[in-house]
Amino acid sequence: xxxENKLKEKIDEIMGDLELLVGYSPSALPLKVNPAFIEKKExxxxxxxxxxxxxxxxxxxxxxxxxxxxxxxxxxKPCDTRSIIxxxxxxxxxxxxxxxxxxxxxxxxxxxxxxKHVGGEKIISCKLDGESLAIETISQKHELKAGDFYxxxxxxxxxxxxxxxxxxxxxxxxxxxxxxxxxxxxIDAIEGKxxxxxxxxxxxxxxxxxxxxxxxxxxxxxxxxxRCITNLDEPYWQSQRINTExxxxxxxxxxxxxxxxxxxxxxxxxxxxxxxxxSKLMKKSAQITEKLFEYxxxxxxxxxxxxLTFKDVxxxxxxxxxx
Amino acid sequence: xxxxxxxxxxxxxxxGPDSNTDKKSDVKIVAFLCxxxxxxxxxxxxxxxxxxxxxxxxxxxxxxxRVNPLFIIKAFxxxxxxxxxxxxxxxDCHYSEGNFYARRRLEFLKEYLPFIGIDKRRFAYQxxxxxxxxxxxxxxxxxxxxxxxxxxx
Numbered sequence: 019x020x021x022e023n024k025l026k027e028k029i030d031e032i033m034g035d036l037e038l039l040v041g042y043s044p045s046a047l048p049l050k051v052n053p054a055f056i057e058k059k060e061x062x063x064x065x066x067x068x069x070x071x072x073x074x075x076x077x078x079x080x081x082x083x084x085x086x087x088x089x090x091x092x093x094x095k096p097c098d099t100r101s102i103i104x105x106x107x108x109x110x111x112x113x114x115x116x117x118x119x120x121x122x123x124x125x126x127x128x129x130x131x132x133x134k135h136v137g138g139e140k141i142i143s144c145k146l147d148g149e150s151l152a153i154e155t156i157s158q159k160h161e162l163k164a165g166d167f168y169x170x171x172x173x174x175x176x177x178x179x180x181x182x183x184x185x186x187x188x189x190x191x192x193x194x195x196x197x198x199x200x201x202x203x204x205i206d207a208i209e210g211k212x213x214x215x216x217x218x219x220x221x222x223x224x225x226x227x228x229x230x231x232x233x234x235x236x237x238x239x240x241x242x243x244x245r246c247i248t249n250l251d252e253p254y255w256q257s258q259r260i261n262t263e264x265x266x267x268x269x270x271x272x273x274x275x276x277x278x279x280x281x282x283x284x285x286x287x288x289x290x291x292x293x294x295x296x297s298k299l300m301k302k303s304a305q306i307t308e309k310l311f312e313y314x315x316x317x318x319x320x321x322x323x324x325x326l327t328f329k330d331v332x333x334x335x336x337x338x339x340x341x
Numbered sequence: 342x343x344x345x346x347x348x349x350x351x352x353x354x355x356x357g358p359d360s361n362t363d364k365k366s367d368v369k370i371v372a373f374l375c376x377x378x379x380x381x382x383x384x385x386x387x388x389x390x391x392x393x394x395x396x397x398x399x400x401x402x403x404x405x406x407r408v409n410p411l412f413i414i415k416a417f418x419x420x421x422x423x424x425x426x427x428x429x430x431x432x433d434c435h436y437s438e439g440n441f442y443a444r445r446r447l448e449f450l451k452e453y454l455p456f457i458g459i460d461k462r463r464f465a466y467q468x469x470x471x472x473x474x475x476x477x478x479x480x481x482x483x484x485x486x487x488x489x490x491x492x493x494x
Binding site: 205208209213214216217218219220221247255263266267270271273274277278299302303306307309310311324325328329330332335337338339340341 | 410411414415418431432438441442444445446448449450452453455456457458459460465466467468469476479480483484487
């Protein structure tokens with residue numbers, strides 16, 4: 019029995035207790051899936067769960083938990099549960115109201131990587147059979163190996179078959195079978211450059227930013243909504259001009275807002291229409307919080323996030339003395 | 342005012358090291374100081390005529406905990422060569438815990454800055470109390486010197 023069928027069976031079983039179920043449904047576009055919001059038991063047949071389910075459905079949960087009175091069921095990949103746990107640790111959502119339905123994950127494909135590989139041509143159809151991926155574009159057919167096109171986070175995933183927190187866990191017979199990669203390899207590559215080269219690298223990247231705010235809007239943890247400081251007149255933090263400096267400043271607002279909170283789901287980078295490597299910015303901040311405060315985001319619902327608390331003596335902080 | 346009179350005034354005032362007044366560097370440093378300690382300390386340094394380089398622009402805040410890391414980023418964005426934050430010593434905060442939160446945020450920012458291409462040495466945070474005028478003078482002299490070194494490279 020496929021994981022999709024097992025998932026549907028489980029959902030049918032518990033659907034009676036739920037007011038709303040958030041899951042994945044098929045999309046008209048190849049390589050993509052849509053979010054589905056299901057209220058009636060009869061509609062669960064349209065649910066899917068496969069390697070295209072890269073979206074993090076936790077992005078919807080903050081707003082839904084405000085508007086839905088009853089229990090919300092939500093289909094989450096094991097890595098996505100971290101976003102929910104993080105929101106709960108900040109007391110932004112109530113875990114009792116949420117039922118996390120977690121199917122085991124065998125990795126998700128990053129359609130942006132595939133799109134890039136086929137030269138940006140429109141993809142008409144795709145077929146995934148085990149590890150072989152057949153892609154048909156308007157001009158030609160490609161036979162690809164799925165192993166090269168997983169989302170970045172899959173290559174260093176630790177939780178694909180053992181999520182720390184869940185309400186329902188569904189074992190997946192198909193295991194994540196890809197060559198693991200070093201999580202911070204791309205960070206180290208940037209840090210290996212000289213300080214001027216780093217500045218230049220980011221200037222090039224941020225010159226692409228059109229401040230569409232897609233990264234902000236999709237983020238499961240950026241729940242500031244209309245109170246985002248980029249929208250304020252007083253203080254006037256950010257001008258409307260679109261240029262490198264403003265793009266950089268906007269991204270640093272995001273970095274600082276998400277410091278010690280980001281669960282590295284990679285949604286910002288996926289949503290970015292200009293392919294700015296936003297998850298690198300987030301990874302670096304995760305690396306620092308891990309080092310300084312020994313805090314891993316999205317794993318401990320009862321622990322306070324590092325910037326909402328302090329210790330008298332910080333053993334990992336070495337203060338410098340200029341006098 | 343004639344040049345000679347000006348020189349005489351400069352020679353006569355202050356007791357600190359004079360090396361900094363010989364060559365004037367054009368580095369610009371923004372300093373965010375806590376109202377209750379470092380600002381008073383810097384004021385005391387002034388009233389007790391401890392000579393300091395003139396590169397520092399001081400902004401007074403109610404607490405080092407008031408420092409949003411974005412202040413620092415914005416200062417760098419607007420052309421500051423260095424940013425200094427100074428507040429009360431841990432456990433001495435006027436609001437009892439503001440500087441503890443500040444320490445975490447500022448240390449995070451300090452670690453993060455090199456990743457976006459800003460030299461770590463351009464930013465520093467220090468604890469200077471209201472009575473430590475001498476310390477404030479040293480901090481300013483050393484920090485300005487450090488920024489000049491970074492700039493020279």
